[in-house]
Amino acid sequence: MKQSHLFTKTRKDAPKDEVSENAQLLIRGGYIHKEMAGVYDLLPLGLRVFKKIENIIREEMNALGGQEVSFSVLQNPELWKATDRWDDKKIDNWFKTELKSGGELGLSFTHEEPITKAVAMQVSSYRDLPRYVYHFQSKFRNELRTKSGIMRGREFVMKDLYSFCRSEEELDAFYKEVGIAYENIFRRVGLGDITYLTFASGGVFSKFSHEFQTVSTAGEDTIYIDTEKRIAVNDEVMTEEVLEELSLDRNKLVEAKSIEVGNIFKLGTKYADALGLKYKDKDGKDAEVHMGSYGIGVGRLLGTVVEVLCDEKGIVWPASIAPFDVHLVELSQGDEKIRGLADSLYEELQAVGVEVLYDERDTRAGEKFADSDLLGMPYRIVVGRQSTEDSFEIVRRVDGLKKTVSKRALLTQNYGF
């Protein structure tokens, strides 16, 4: 894409009311637009990153046997009354609205109830289970305060997966598989090294739930990490008894602030029972369905990547989720030969499927470089006076390393770093 065609521009300053670093950088880069406190829109560059993250998650969900659906935002109170989650005293961050034809509706803050109800209408026999259903859909949380940018919004898209199993054992086995899929996701978006499977508070059906926590000073949580075992314990369940149970040595644990980028938990039979989801076993007897719930906030994950991988110059995207593979910057300053060289390279790169953001704007070199650093593509190709038909400078964003490479190297994305 030619940068001059993009309707967004970079900005020197973020809005004054924006305190989080992730949102500041994303707004300055033209990735997102702040609609109001806790509500952000995705602009073209932001949407490209969002979709790449979404697709990584989708691939991992499909590999688990997940079936993708799309459930509504508007929520029928009847389902939530059945599980005793409608009352504002029970759930304190509902957004509710009213039908002109009479009656209240809710806005989805999660989707256990409607998805369980829909599955109940399709499942009757042990042959119909297990099933795994997921979607990407907006969630709405009526938060009193918002200060974490796109990491904790009033409106955000979450991938939520629900598992429906015939027994605790079947649920336990799938729960472990999801844990591995989640580790794959966080590794694939570039957070693998600093993200830990974390023991957190459970519920009636399970002593622990599990979170995936990414170490960051901007985090709202506190965890204690065993770096050898690569697991952590959330502050909220950190007791001598728990440490003993998990065979962890308090002296070996490292305290850190962290961002919860995913969570998985066992729901037991609570929702299925309340919403009439059961099945006939092999003997024709009614049996209970054991559920699990598995969430990842897509926007939060995007914000976390920005927050923890950025540097003083701007965003640093991992190649897997960068909006473009390379940022092609021409420094022709009116020299038509250089411009021609850059134009040709742009066409050739696109022809072989390299995703290119092409800065062909009539702007000073310094400004182009500053914008390029702020936008954070993994590689920058510079076409200027030193360039020839088969010799171009390429700079790696993460560490600023430079190389002079051939056109073939650029076309095959084989830069030799």
Place this chain on the structure above:
Amino acid sequence: MKQSHLFTKTRKDAPKDEVSENAQLLIRGGYIHKEMAGVYDLLPLGLRVFKKIENIIREEMNALGGQEVSFSVLQNPELWKATDRWDDKKIDNWFKTELKSGGELGLSFTHEEPITKAVAMQVSSYRDLPRYVYHFQSKFRNELRTKSGIMRGREFVMKDLYSFCRSEEELDAFYKEVGIAYENIFRRVGLGDITYLTFASGGVFSKFSHEFQTVSTAGEDTIYIDTEKRIAVNDEVMTEEVLEELSLDRNKLVEAKSIEVGNIFKLGTKYADALGLKYKDKDGKDAEVHMGSYGIGVGRLLGTVVEVLCDEKGIVWPASIAPFDVHLVELSQGDEKIRGLADSLYEELQAVGVEVLYDERDTRAGEKFADSDLLGMPYRIVVGRQSTEDSFEIVRRVDGLKKTVSKRALLTQNYGF
């Protein structure tokens, strides 16, 4: 996909409160789930169709130079007060909600205001225009009654495109281009023959707006079609004066009920003026931005295809948007050789990229055929006693025509109908 793995099942009957044929068939086929009146969820098969339609629209929008974004559901009243569209007396189908921290918010019933405001923050010079911005996002309409299934819901996803031009001429030219893109879309989803560019009521800035109306007895609109010129006039603007202006002969017009599957209209400078969007022209003077708005309801388009192309046996998908290319139905009845033949064919078809729904359920042939007709894939491959390694029966859904074809024909999707 193996049909036994799908968590949805077909149903003999639709819910009693569902009066529309499109929703009845889609619910019976397990394509959608009715959450409540006017609110439907997409189940796995429905989501596959939805995404194919979405992608056709996306391709056409990108070909126009459209830049995709994703704007929020929650709406800031300030923007809507600026254009005098916040008051319930002005817009009678708002859903509104309240912030716990104080103040009202709206749920998006359209997105002119937020997108115009965001563009205003990015555009300053004549060099920044024209720009075309679109997204796919949920809209919420607080309708008193709902009776058209997924063709008129309280919650639905719309593609809305907004154009920002420097002059009326620039807007007029783009408006025509969008008209052609829309005709491409309706042709590509299988409705080209029965969809008409229709003159409808305009506004302050333009005498007419234009709708795309698909002929259907289930339609809520009445249009008068000139079948030679392939244009129509909406009942609401059907006067002698208009006929004269459009050089139409009343005696040649055919009256029909129709479904509005798309609309395009010129907004003039109203929204841009109200929200502070202007630009500096070549002489450095402030100039007004001329806007256009272009909508297609994705779910409504899906429902319309079902409504107008179905037959007494069920849904009939055009190949371009069918959830699967073929429905492979095995009639082994326990015969392992036949089952092996079908299993191999399933693997081979998938290996060459044919999308296959494989009915390998242990079910009677009659039930399999009835389900297959209801689900409506464009082609059904039957593997039974008559099949050999290189000879299979294929049935075309739209007219029931049968052929016996080679495996090569199946693998190349070259059936010779």
